Amino acid sequence: MSDQLSGALRAPDPALGARQALVRRRRGSGGRVYAAARWMAAGLFAALLVSLVVVMANDASQAFGRSGIGFIWSGTWNPAANEFGAGILVVGTIVTTAVAMLLVIPVGLGAAAFLAEFAPRWLAGAFSAAVDLLAAIPSIVVGLWGLIVLSPLFARDVEPFLGAVPVVEWFFHGPAYGPSVLLASVVLAVMTLPTMVALSRTALRGVPQADREAALALGATRWQVVRKAVIPGARAGVAAAITLAIGRALGESIAVAMVIGNNPSIPHSLLAPGATLGSAIINQFAEASPGLGASSIVALAVVLLALTVAVNLGGQALLRANATRRALRGGEPR
Amino acid sequence: MNRSRDAVAVGRDDSVLVGDEGRRTSGRSRAFVQDAARRSLWRRRLAGRAGRLACALALVVGLAPLVAELAYTTARGVRGISFGFFVHAPTPPGIPGGGISTAIVGTAQIIGLALAVAVPVGLCAALFLYERPGRLATGLRFSADVLAGVPSIVIGIFAYALVVRGLHHFSDLAASFAIAVLMVPIMIRANEEAMRTVPVDLWEAGVALGARRSRVARSVVVRSAVPGLVSGNLLAVARGVGETAPLLFTVAAPTAAMTLLIFSEGTEALPAAQETAWATAFVLLAFVLALSVTSRVVAWGLTRRAR
Numbered sequence: 001m002s003d004q005l006s007g008a009l010r011a012p013d014p015a016l017g018a019r020q021a022l023v024r025r026r027r028g029s030g031g032r033v034y035a036a037a038r039w040m041a042a043g044l045f046a047a048l049l050v051s052l053v054v055v056m057a058n059d060a061s062q063a064f065g066r067s068g069i070g071f072i073w074s075g076t077w078n079p080a081a082n083e084f085g086a087g088i089l090v091v092g093t094i095v096t097t098a099v100a101m102l103l104v105i106p107v108g109l110g111a112a113a114f115l116a117e118f119a120p121r122w123l124a125g126a127f128s129a130a131v132d133l134l135a136a137i138p139s140i141v142v143g144l145w146g147l148i149v150l151s152p153l154f155a156r157d158v159e160p161f162l163g164a165v166p167v168v169e170w171f172f173h174g175p176a177y178g179p180s181v182l183l184a185s186v187v188l189a190v191m192t193l194p195t196m197v198a199l200s201r202t203a204l205r206g207v208p209q210a211d212r213e214a215a216l217a218l219g220a221t222r223w224q225v226v227r228k229a230v231i232p233g234a235r236a237g238v239a240a241a242i243t244l245a246i247g248r249a250l251g252e253s254i255a256v257a258m259v260i261g262n263n264p265s266i267p268h269s270l271l272a273p274g275a276t277l278g279s280a281i282i283n284q285f286a287e288a289s290p291g292l293g294a295s296s297i298v299a300l301a302v303v304l305l306a307l308t309v310a311v312n313l314g315g316q317a318l319l320r321a322n323a324t325r326r327a328l329r330g331g332e333p334r
Numbered sequence: 335m336n337r338s339r340d341a342v343a344v345g346r347d348d349s350v351l352v353g354d355e356g357r358r359t360s361g362r363s364r365a366f367v368q369d370a371a372r373r374s375l376w377r378r379r380l381a382g383r384a385g386r387l388a389c390a391l392a393l394v395v396g397l398a399p400l401v402a403e404l405a406y407t408t409a410r411g412v413r414g415i416s417f418g419f420f421v422h423a424p425t426p427p428g429i430p431g432g433g434i435s436t437a438i439v440g441t442a443q444i445i446g447l448a449l450a451v452a453v454p455v456g457l458c459a460a461l462f463l464y465e466r467p468g469r470l471a472t473g474l475r476f477s478a479d480v481l482a483g484v485p486s487i488v489i490g491i492f493a494y495a496l497v498v499r500g501l502h503h504f505s506d507l508a509a510s511f512a513i514a515v516l517m518v519p520i521m522i523r524a525n526e527e528a529m530r531t532v533p534v535d536l537w538e539a540g541v542a543l544g545a546r547r548s549r550v551a552r553s554v555v556v557r558s559a560v561p562g563l564v565s566g567n568l569l570a571v572a573r574g575v576g577e578t579a580p581l582l583f584t585v586a587a588p589t590a591a592m593t594l595l596i597f598s599e600g601t602e603a604l605p606a607a608q609e610t611a612w613a614t615a616f617v618l619l620a621f622v623l624a625l626s627v628t629s630r631v632v633a634w635g636l637t638r639r640a641r
Contacts (some may be wrong), residue, residue, distance in 0.1 A: 034548030037447050038465070041458030042474055044591040045522075048515060049477050052484075059495045110392025118386050127393065128629070136569075136626040138576025140593045141615045144600045145403045148608065190399045196395065223382035244483075251485025254578040258601065278487050278579070285583060301491040305484060312483035 040108065054139075059304045062295035071296075072303055077264040077275075079284065084296035086265050086277065086303050093179070093276040095248040095267065096256065099185035099190065108196030109231070116190070116204035117195070117226050128201065135194035143255030146187040151178035151259060154186075159271050169226025174269040177286060179261035184279075187255050192245040201246060203237025204230055236318050243315030251308045277304040305311040344452045378601040404619070411616020424589045424610070434614050438591035440506065445574055446509035448517060453567060456512075456521030463522070464529045465537070475526070482519035488545050488578030489515050497584070504586040512580035517569070527556055528562025561636035568629035572622045592618050 063084055064071055074085030115124045115131075139276030163169050172182070207230050215229040216222075231238065253276070261273020262283050275283075281300050288294045418433055423572050425432030442577040453552055463471045493512035496601075498504055540550035556563065585591055588598035600611035 034546070034551065037454075038458045038462045041455045042462045042470070043475065045456060045459055045477070045518065048518075049481060051496065052481075052515075055495045056488075056492060085448060107392045107396045110389040111396045114386075114389035114393045118389060118411070127397075130397065132630075133623060133626055134397065134404075135620055136405070136572050136576075137400065137621055138578070138593065138618060140576065140578040140596050141407060141619055144596055144611060144615055145406060147600060149403075149406060190403070195397045197393075221378045223385040224378060227385065248481050251483075251487065253485065253487040254582075254597065258597075278485065281487055281491065282579065282582060284450040298491055298495060301488045305488045308483055308485055308488075310481060312480065315483075316479055 007332075035317070056298060056305065058300050060295060061149035062292055064293065064302075071299055075266070075279065079287070079289070079293055081098060082291065082292060084299070086300055088266055089275055089277045089280045089300065090303065090307075091266060092260075092264075092274045093250060093278070093304070096184045096188060096260070096274070096276055097246060098180055099182070099270065100188035100249050101242070101246060102151040103185065103189040104192050104196050104249075105242060108193055108241075108245070109200055111193075111197045111252045112200035112204055113226055113231070115228060116201045123145060129197070131194045131197050135198065137191075139191060139252060139255045142187060142191050143258040146183060146259040147179075148192075148256060150186065153185050154178050154180070163271065168325050171270050174271045177261060177273060179273055180271045181260065181274040184256045184260035184274070184276070185270075187253055187259050188249045190296055191252060191255060195247045195248055196241055200238045200239035203241060206237060207233035212251035236321055239319040243311055243314070247308050247311045247315060250311060251278065251304065253282055257282040277301075277307075279288045309312050393517050407612065407615050407619055409621075410612040411614075414613025415616065416573070418441040419613060424595065430608070434592065434595060434610070434617070437592045437614065438587045438617075440585070441575060441592045443511045444506050444513060444585075445571065447506070448513035448574060449571065451510075452517040452570070453523060454590065456518050456525055456567070456570075457556070457563070459518075459522045460525030460529055463526050464532075464555060465547070465551070475522075478519040478522040481515075482523060485579075486512075486516055486577050487579035488582040492566060493580060494583040504584060506585065506590065508584035509581050509591070512584050513574045513577060516577060516580060517570045520573060521567055524566025524570065525559075525563055528559040528566055530556045531562065561633045564628040564636065566631035568625050568632065572625040572629070576618065576622050616635040 067085060069085055071084070073087045073092065075087040076083045076085050077088060078084075115127055119127065155176050155178035159172065159180070159182070161176075162172040162182075163174075163176065175278075211229045211233050212225050215225040220228065253333055256276055257279035260275060260279050262275050262279055263273040264275040264280060267274040277300050279306075281297055284293075284299055288297050335504075420433075420434050420438065422431070422433030423436050429444040457545060461475065463475060489512050493508050493515065497508035497511050501508070536554055536558065538549060541547065545553070575582055576593065578597055581591050581594050585594060588594045593600050594615050596618065599607040599614070602608070602611075
């Protein structure tokens with residue numbers, strides 16, 4: 001009896017055996033067309049990625065060959081003089097994104113905290129659905145609204161007002177045109193807000209219920225629970241939401257091109273028109289001369305690609321770290 | 335989500351801060367501590383009120399521009415809508431009359447062709463991830479994540495460099511290529527997410543019955559995951575339809591797609607051009623939001639039927 005038992009224990013796991021049999025049968029079980037289709041899809045995708053890198057690097061090589069790696073920070077963009085450098089555009093991209101994030105992070109996090117922690121269930125459900133829906137608004141429509149509705153409004157009311165407030169006006173001097181770095185940042189903020197709210201709400205809800213209960217038991221008010229237990233607990237998830245929002249803001253081009261005023265020079269004030277990598281690509285593409293001009297446009301796209309991929313990889317690493325930590329702590333599955 | 339209210343017996347403002355009940359403290363110091371506790375409680379309750387109000391305000395402030403934008407587009411766009419608007423070709427900018435028939439047809443062609451490639455590729459790649467987990471699958475998943483984060487304008491430049499330069503002319507084909515490249519990673523991720531709900535045991539049971547893998551994929555995996563698959567792909571279509579930047583570098587004429595028409599007419603100062611832009615924006619918005627809602631309803635309805 002005991003011999004039989006130990007024999008059974010030593011025998012391979014039947015499920016494992018079945019699985020191995022399946023693996024061995026893989027080739028023999030027909031469905032060659034299907035196997036080929038599956039492999040082709042995977043292969044096609046890999047080829048796509050490789051060709052993306054190869055084609056862009058090849059087309060940008062002339063611009064990078066001329067200015068070297070200095071293309072990224074050299075500060076003149078003057079097609080007439082055949083001088084191409086992405087420096088000002090990189091600065092413009094980073095400034096618009098940073099100002100947009102200054103607006104989006106507090107507002108988005110507050111809204112997410114309200115939806116995840118304070119709102120009654122029906123309200124949270126309705127607003128969450130609304131946020132998801134608003135995230136689907138195409139960027140061109142937001143851009144059109146920014147250009148035709150917000151731009152005159154900014155030129156008439158908002159920008160003169162900001163220029164008149166003490167201390168704040170250090171950032172907002174100069175004439176109010178309407179199209180400006182500020183307007184571009186506001187439009188970016190409007191566009192990235194739904195992403196920020198949806199992702200950080202998910203992160204906040206992933207915080208284990210026990211953390212909330214523990215804080216409540218210590219005598220914390222609900223607000224203190226959110227501020228001291230829930231938001232710190234969801235730090236990695238919120239950071240991931242922020243990085244993904246940054247990635248979207250960096251890469252957004254059409255709406256920015258419509259409202260930023262397209263002036264490739266260092267903006268001395270947030271009211272001055274500026275340019276970003278994306279907006280410059282859109283505006284310069286049509287009039288780029290073949291050869292160096294066209295190559296420089298592609299080089300701008302390469303710089304933008306590198307920037308966004310770096311940010312997104314950071315965001316993914318954060319998400320993964322968050323998932324691991326949650327698994328270790330035995331938090332609630334999402 | 336609101337379980338905290340049920341799980342812990344606390345009041346609405348829910349904080350019970352007990353003063354120092356220790357026996358060794360004198361009456362005076364106890365009164366002092368209790369007073370301090372009361373003041374602290376009052377302060378913390380006030381902070382809680384303010385904080386909650388600030389959060390609610392953040393939601394309102396955040397959503398207000400988007401809702402205003404939606405309302406404005408609807409109000410202004412509806413005026414330009416008529417039967418003729420859908421069936422007539424566009425007139426040159428500034429000349430009144432005309433419609434957007436070519437833009438609607440163009441968008442439909444571009445998206446249709448892109449879908450014809452992207453949907454099968456997305457589905458097969460997701461099945462690959464499902465059936466063959468391993469290093470290769472991890473790499474594929476990772477590259478899908480990376481590609482999904484690439485800005486659409488970069489994809490547009492890529493399509494220009496590869497297809498437009500390769501064929502020596504601008505074409506809808508190049509636009510379809512760009513949109514397909516844009517949609518495939520989104521679809522792979524959404525499809526995989528949907529298939530994750532199908533237990534591997536089910537797949538193994540199917541194969542153990544001796545069914546072909548294609549048959550198992552069709553009758554077990556795809557069939558059980560269908561709500562998620564449909565809604566994920568619909569969302570990808572909504573993204574594709576609303577894209578502008580990739581089309582700028584690939585399409586021959588600005589009248590060949592709705593988003594491009596909005597861009598070219600909207601940046602004209604002429605009133606008639608702007609009316610066309612708003613009406614087109616309204617049509618686009620209605621279509622994209624309808625797709626988005628349909629995607630949610632489909633996911634919900636099919637999931638309920640499957641239960």
